Amino acid sequence: MLSGNRQPIIRLSILFAIITIFFLSISLNNSVIVGTDLASAQKETKVSIVSGASTMGDKAFSPNPVNIKVGDTVTWTNDDSQPHTVLSGSGSSDPNMGKGFNSSPNFTNLLITGKTYSHKFNTAGEFPYFCEPHPTMVGKVVVS
Ligand SMILES: [Cu+2]
Numbered sequence: 261m262l263s264g265n266r267q268p269i270i271r272l273s274i275l276f277a278i279i280t281i282f283f284l285s286i287s288l289n290n291s292v293i294v295g296t297d298l299a300s301a302q303k304e305t306k307v308s309i310v311s312g313a314s315t316m317g318d319k320a321f322s323p324n325p326v327n328i329k330v331g332d333t334v335t336w337t338n339d340d341s342q343p344h345t346v347l348s349g350s351g352s353s354d355p356n357m358g359k360g361f362n363s364s365p366n367f368t369n370l371l372i373t374g375k376t377y378s379h380k381f382n383t384a385g386e387f388p389y390f391c392e393p394h395p396t397m398v399g400k401v402v403v404s
Contacts, residue, residue, distance in 0.1 A: 302331045302332055303333070304334075304335055305334050306334075307399070308322045308337055309338045309340050309397075310322050311339055313394070314391075315396075316397065317396050320391065320399070325400040325401065326400075326401050327404070328402070330382065330384050330404070331380070333379065333380045333381070334378065335378040336363070337374070337375075338372065338374060338375050339374075341373055344370070345367070345370060346362075346371065347391075348360030348389050349388065352390075352392070357390075358392075360379075363377035364377075364392065367392070367393075385403055386401070386402050387403065389401065
């Protein structure tokens, strides 16, 4: 049998083992949580309304098309000197224009220079959009 004065050392070892397992499980848990977060990470993708956009057609937005995943957000930034808008639809004759998203309903909150507008895409598909004051400015968001 163990002598009386070795028992505290064994107890101490067991205590250390328990503490070690405790912290190890915390760190393992953390890495699992981080992994899950990365797997479901929702991204923000930036699209520029480029300088001189009003006469640039499908080159008015960059990148165009923009490819994203379901749940991602697109943020448009007006890098031009003129005000613009961003709204869903294939053009000014689209009866559903602006129903998916619209930066500037009734020309309110126009995207002036430097201003941004964000929209989160929750379904897969191809979503055309354009600029209401300059309907030849067209772009597409492809969500997969
Ligand atoms: Cu415009």
